[in-house]
Amino acid sequence: MNFIFEGIILFALELFAYIAIYLIVNEGLNIQLGVTGITQFGLVFYVSGGAFTAGYLATRLGVWIFHINTGGLDFISGNIILTTEVNSMTKAQPLNGFALLIIVIIAAAIVGALLGIISSVPAINLRSDYLGITLLAFGEILNVFGTAYTPLIGGPPGVIVPDVWAWAGGSRFVASTLTLMVLAAIAYVFIEYVIRTPLGRTFRAIRDNEVAAQSLGKNLPRCRLEAIVIGAVLASIGGALFVLYAGSVTPSFTRYTWTFLPWLMLLLGGIGSNVGTLVGTATWFTIYDLILYYKFYLQNVLPFDVVWLNYLLLGIIVMLILIFRPQGLIPEKPLRATSAAKSSKQ
Amino acid sequence: MPFIAPFTIAETLIYASLLSLMGVGITLLYKTTKVPNFAHASFVTLGGYVNFSLISAFHWSPYLGLPVAFVVVGGESLLLFFLVLEPLRKRKSSVALLMIATLSWHIAMLGFLGAYADSLQTFLRVPTRNVVLSYLDFTLGGLPGIFFVSITVTVVAAVALYFVIERTNIGIALRACMENQNLAASVGINTTRMLGLAWFLAAGLAGVAGALLPMWTQLNTSSGDTLIAAMFCVSILGGLETLYGAFAGGLILAFAQIVGTTMLANVVGVWVTGYEPVVPLLLMAIVLMTNPKGIGGMKVWKRFK
Numbered sequence: 001m002n003f004i005f006e007g008i009i010l011f012a013l014e015l016f017a018y019i020a021i022y023l024i025v026n027e028g029l030n031i032q033l034g035v036t037g038i039t040q041f042g043l044v045f046y047v048s049g050g051a052f053t054a055g056y057l058a059t060r061l062g063v064w065i066f067h068i069n070t071g072g073l074d075f076i077s078g079n080i081i082l083t084t085e086v087n088s089m090t091k092a093q094p095l096n097g098f099a100l101l102i103i104v105i106i107a108a109a110i111v112g113a114l115l116g117i118i119s120s121v122p123a124i125n126l127r128s129d130y131l132g133i134t135l136l137a138f139g140e141i142l143n144v145f146g147t148a149y150t151p152l153i154g155g156p157p158g159v160i161v162p163d164v165w166a167w168a169g170g171s172r173f174v175a176s177t178l179t180l181m182v183l184a185a186i187a188y189v190f191i192e193y194v195i196r197t198p199l200g201r202t203f204r205a206i207r208d209n210e211v212a213a214q215s216l217g218k219n220l221p222r223c224r225l226e227a228i229v230i231g232a233v234l235a236s237i238g239g240a241l242f243v244l245y246a247g248s249v250t251p252s253f254t255r256y257t258w259t260f261l262p263w264l265m266l267l268l269g270g271i272g273s274n275v276g277t278l279v280g281t282a283t284w285f286t287i288y289d290l291i292l293y294y295k296f297y298l299q300n301v302l303p304f305d306v307v308w309l310n311y312l313l314l315g316i317i318v319m320l321i322l323i324f325r326p327q328g329l330i331p332e333k334p335l336r337a338t339s340a341a342k343s344s345k346q
Numbered sequence: 347m348p349f350i351a352p353f354t355i356a357e358t359l360i361y362a363s364l365l366s367l368m369g370v371g372i373t374l375l376y377k378t379t380k381v382p383n384f385a386h387a388s389f390v391t392l393g394g395y396v397n398f399s400l401i402s403a404f405h406w407s408p409y410l411g412l413p414v415a416f417v418v419v420g421g422e423s424l425l426l427f428f429l430v431l432e433p434l435r436k437r438k439s440s441v442a443l444l445m446i447a448t449l450s451w452h453i454a455m456l457g458f459l460g461a462y463a464d465s466l467q468t469f470l471r472v473p474t475r476n477v478v479l480s481y482l483d484f485t486l487g488g489l490p491g492i493f494f495v496s497i498t499v500t501v502v503a504a505v506a507l508y509f510v511i512e513r514t515n516i517g518i519a520l521r522a523c524m525e526n527q528n529l530a531a532s533v534g535i536n537t538t539r540m541l542g543l544a545w546f547l548a549a550g551l552a553g554v555a556g557a558l559l560p561m562w563t564q565l566n567t568s569s570g571d572t573l574i575a576a577m578f579c580v581s582i583l584g585g586l587e588t589l590y591g592a593f594a595g596g597l598i599l600a601f602a603q604i605v606g607t608t609m610l611a612n613v614v615g616v617w618v619t620g621y622e623p624v625v626p627l628l629l630m631a632i633v634l635m636t637n638p639k640g641i642g643g644m645k646v647w648k649r650f651k
Binding site for chain 1: 586620
């Protein structure tokens with residue numbers, strides 16, 4: 001009985017961890033796509049950027065911070081030995097783990113911002129369709145580098161990364177899930193805040209009517225760049241957290257998992273609506289786990305791998321949402337006026 | 347002096363033909379429906395698996411399946427157009443939503459094709475991943491048959507497309523739809539049917555290119571995915587507004603990707619070949635930054651008119 005209970009707890013912890021990671025990434029997509037109206041089909045670019053940053057830096061940083069003697073070991077071939085050394089340090093002190101986590105997040109944010117600027121260079125002045133094509137094409141470029149340039153993350157086999165929650169011992173998953181949920185809450189509040197600032201209002205003005213926004217003196221390329229960078233930073237942090245949570249990284253970040261699924265969750269919740277992003281992410285993961293649960297019953301009946309049913313179902317779900325409920329579960333509402341705006345009216 | 351083998355040139359021309367067949371469809375669909383079609387990847391993969399099924403199940407000759415692939419993939423695109431895109435277009439959905447609709451169709455097809463390939467493997471007991479069928483090919487003058495077939499198919503497709511669009515009444519109606527759909531509808535052209543025709547033609551050509559794919563390289567359920575960036579690059583190189591530009595775009599990209607990488611590998615080292623997939627992206631970025639209308643949109647051509 002205890003065994004089953006523990007299983008449920010672990011299951012719930014993993015579910016919440018994934019919801020938290022995806023919520024951070026989805027908030028990044030929401031500020032770009034939902035709020036500013038950028039046809040972002042290359043979200044995976046930033047996610048893999050953050051993930052590879054974590055994969056490249058985490059062990060190196062750990063060795064550097066904790067003054068571990070590498071003994072001439074290479075970071076790729078000696079990956080497992082060095083990572084174990086770093087783990088022994090994060091195990092000794094929660095502070096060590098948190099320091100590593102925060103530095104990796106900051107590094108991922110910087111890389112994300114750079115990638116945001118890079119990806120916007122060819123695309124910033126383009127119409128939405130050209131923009132979408134360019135971003136889609138650029139999406140998986142980092143996988144090419146991750147595969148071909150082995151010093152980055154060891155090529156196709158990938159590398160393992162230090163466990164920054166090693167200090168929690170047996171309750172590692174409790175600690176990691178709680179940390180991720182706190183970070184996701186910060187990301188959520190941050191985007192909610194951005195939407196309410198003058199910058200956020202400008203973003204929405206650009207989305208709703210480019211010409212009108214331009215006629216009011218808004219610099220379109222600059223605002224788009226800002227939205228792309230904010231979103232890219234969040235997506236990149238999400239990617240880094242995904243790697244730290246999973247404990248390893250390989251150059252296999254696909255358009256399906258990190259562009260299409262965030263789009264699906266946003267469409268489900270309601271594009272542009274911040275509450276919708278949260279609801280969409282949570283709803284999708286619940287549905288997905290139900291599918292996962294029933295899939296195993298089908299495995300013996302069907303002549304093919306049930307993983308294909310995922311693709312089939314999710315593709316169809318998105319098309320049905322688009323046709324029958326394009327506004328999503330919780331449509332975007334006009335923002336409530338802030339107290340400052342109210343008092344100026346009186 | 348870097349040495350380029352004649353074999354490399356042949357490879358390049360095969361690749362250029364296949365890319366052109368795929369890219370021209372993207373341009374045609376963009377011009378008619380105003381949507382960059384991400385589902386083109388699934389058209390290519392489906393075409394490949396239709397041909398492969400005919401070969402492995404009924405032992406057809408490899409080139410006999412091309413018309414079947416054309417029709418089946420054309421049919422698939424009609425489903426996409428009439429079931430998904432038409433309802434969205436009627437509601438005047440934004441381009442972004444149309445694009446995500448084609449992407450989700452592609453994801454659904456990815457699932458369908460994966461399930462289909464698995465089932466084929468279960469029932470026929472043949473491997474359905476990393477399919478290579480070049481052993482079925484004939485050789486002529488030391489060159490593989492696919493070299494002649496792919497070039498012939500592409501030239502025939504280009505000429506046929508030109509005649510249909512420039513010389514027939516249907517083509518005039520189609521061109522009217524590309525120029526101004528409301529105006530075309532007001533003179534009695536059934537624009538929906540015309541757009542359906544464009545989808546059928548574009549997808550059919552992509553299906554034929556896909557059917558030729560296992561004769562030249564490996565066929566996988568992800569073949570279309572790996573090529574999608576190259577397809578869009580071809581279309582943008584040629585100019586998204588210029589139909590026949592895609593043929594030039596295919597040639598340029600194929601030369602840049604195969605000959606260019608081979609020459610570069612001779613000079614700086616073999617490690618460069620790992621970065622080959624970056625070539626279409628770089629070309630695309632350069633074209634978009636310097637001349638977003640592509641080759642077909644350059645002012646030089648106006649002098650010849």
